[in-house]
Amino acid sequence: MKILGVADSTACFLRHEIITGKIPPGSKLNEVELANRYGVSRPPLREAFRKLEYEKLVNNIPRRGTFVTELSFDDCREVYFTRRTLECAAVDLLAKSGNRDFTKLSESVENLEHFAMPRNSDTTDLADYYGEIAGFHWDLVKDAGNRWLTHCYQSIASTLSRYQLIYLSILSKRSIEDHKIVVECMQEGRFEEAKKQLAEHISRVLNEMLDNI
Template sequence: MVDRLRQSVLDGLRRPGDRLDETRLGRELGVSRNTLREAFRVLAHEHLLEHRPHRGVFVRRLGAREARDVYATRRLLECGALREAAVRAAEVAADPVRAQRLHAEWVPVLADVGGAVAAGEEARATGEWEAVGTANGRFHLALARLAGNDVVDRTLRGLLTEMRLLFVDVAGARAVHEPYLEDNARIAALVAAGELVRAAVVLEEYLLRAERHLVGLHASDS
């Protein structure tokens, strides 16, 4: 039930600012009020819904300020993850056993980085812009996994989910996802070549540009 309601929000079927009426929604989904209230609690914890005293539960509406905050946090997490990955690689460079262990850890992660880039290109070729967005999120999550930090992984996953609300509230998945496919490919190539610090610099520039782009889209729609 939580998954169904979450997906309806992320797909834009329930728009930012919409009030979720307990009676009508419970009837629509075939669940009790208690079940629905638990789903509301979970999605409020994920920052997708908000409870307004004496008014009810609403889909969160995010704007330019929230976009700036999310991107600032993403820069700290994602660029920091790549720099931490560079430190990890340097620390084991002189120890063949530890280096081999890190290599084994990174093989599936690097495969996912490259696979996400390929999936984004394939989706662009067929005009499936929501799929481009999904591949883009997969790319960023894979990069962060190089740090080997579960807290970073969980935090970034939550931020990327929250960002879907920012995307839903502006016109067109193509406009928010297509401009960054070449950046993804460039960063993936740097990571594959072991140039992790350089990849972090490029990613930081990319995320700053993406922030300005999304803030501009929200400003034009306001």
């Protein structure tokens, strides 16, 4: 088990509250209030701010303070374009690898089929469900075996999570079926079709989200 330092643990708590919307977009982060809430001193809190600034979750404005990054249509389109590019690149790498064992991806789809969709808007339940969905895409990228691709995907993960939690309120079973089709195509060696299905899935998710925000 990895033991997190104070700054890393604080960043985890703060990241969760930002992603789930408990701390809304545009909010100014009060150092004194947050230090008391998390039971930490201000130096590790500021270090946590710096970590989250790297992830584009917060923005430090000189002489004004640190604010939670706003969400926008343009930002959503950009992060989804990046996501589609990286995940399709992962499929290309998997095709070149000659690997046909996608057990982990298949298990991810099966687990999601048996994971109950939250019946209400509780952000914690939605976050847990999102974790199951995101696990499929994370496994796809990691299985590609390119550490720089994984690093790039990690850099957008937190922002992607913020938008995904919005989408979960309108999620249908079709997303699970999309995942299943992508895996079946790769197992059969039809990687171009898998990439096409994956790109269409991500584009559809984006359009449905933008239509319902």
